[in-house]
Amino acid sequence: MRSKGNKISIIGAGFVGSTTAFALMTSGLTSEIVIVDINKDKAEGEAMDLAHGVSFVRPIEISAGEYADTKDSDIVIITAGVGQKPGQTRLDCISRNLAIFKTIIPEVVKFSPNSILLVVSNPVDILTYITYKLSGFPSNRVIGSGTVLDTSRFKYLLGKHFEIDARNIHTYIMGEHGDSEIATWSLTSIAGMNIDEYCHICTEKCNGEIKFDIYEEVKDSAYTIIKKKGATYYAVALAIRRIVEAILSNEKSILTVSSLLKGEYGIEDIYMGVPTIIGRDGVKQILDVKLSEDENTKLFESSKVLKAVIEDSKI
Structure with a gap:
């Protein structure tokens, strides 16, 4: 029973x-x-x-x-x-x-x-x-599961670089869970300060290459782990647990799950990792957050990569 x-x-x-x-x-x-x-x-x-x-x-x-x-x-x-x-x-x-x-x-x-x-x-x-x-x-x-894991990797690497608790960093990886994903630097904040303000006021660890290096490490994390041990599974299992928790507890938490876009960000009929309010019925609302012009362009390019795969697969 x-x-x-x-x-x-x-x-x-x-x-x-x-x-x-x-x-x-x-x-x-x-x-x-x-x-x-x-x-x-x-x-x-x-x-x-x-x-x-x-x-x-x-x-x-x-x-x-x-x-x-x-x-x-x-x-x-x-x-x-x-x-x-x-x-x-x-x-x-x-x-x-x-x-x-x-x-x-x-x-x-x-x-x-x-x-x-x-x-x-x-x-x-x-x-x-x-x-x-x-x-x-x-x-x-x-x-x-979208870019929930990628976002966690991003926060981890930022926390490691700045020597602060990753849970105090607010940011997202958006788009494809893959090579065309984007880091939303324009949305990244620590203690209410955007990343550039935080760098200027609180730390000297902000040379011109740091954003590129951290993004590349996030993007290549899975490849590195697969090369070293054959597969990734611990962190993704925790990401899944977090999504399940948000659903079953009706948290209305914001997670970058892969959701069906219906015009948000100017993108139609594709699933991508975007900030989404999650509750007991699944997706409550997709948030069309304001990105920089460059990030918007890259997100749209990411959607084109996914659409091309769908068209080639004749789904």
Whole structure:
């Protein structure tokens, strides 16, 4: 019998899916987690390993199952697909993952027609758009992890450079979760001061190259990690946990999830990471924040990159 509370299903028991299950298990946000994977033994092994630790956390049911076992999920997190290999961009993963999603989404929708779909697989913006089209769900209930992780990387590197708590830095990475993403320096603030004011008043660590160097490190972070250890999963699992927390707690928090743009920033019919108010029904509102002219141009160029991929994929 299902326990009272929130039910989350995770499609994909790879590095990201299993680490996400662990992050959610320890968060106390949900009372039930179901893991589904084409490799049933892998899903069962992950569920068993996690379940053996339930005496250390708040009451929770953890199991592996079929799509039917995901019935009536509040949130379905999709991490399944072919991962990025060393030397590949996220967009290189599209063709095989498109085929995989065509088998996953109809099954998910059949058993959880009222759920929120949270796409994490890469290329996340493209696959979130595909999920939106395949599911028939309203756009507010189909979101991607977007640039939530990229924004965290950005804050971490700024905090490290300026030797301050990353949580006191307010900024965003926007656009594609990938090579065309942009750093919103015009929105970056510390203690109510924009980044240039903070540099002038509080620190001498602001040479002309610092913005370029930090942005490049953010953009290349995944490539570096994949080269060194094969995959990224800890920080992305925490980013997913944060998005789930905002949804289930109806926080109305602002996160740069991948949302469907309908004219915001002059961009139509594409999913991108932009500041979005998130609550119990998913997307509450997309914020059309004021960017610099250069940032607006780069965001539009990022959208063109994604649109070109969609057109080439004949979605």
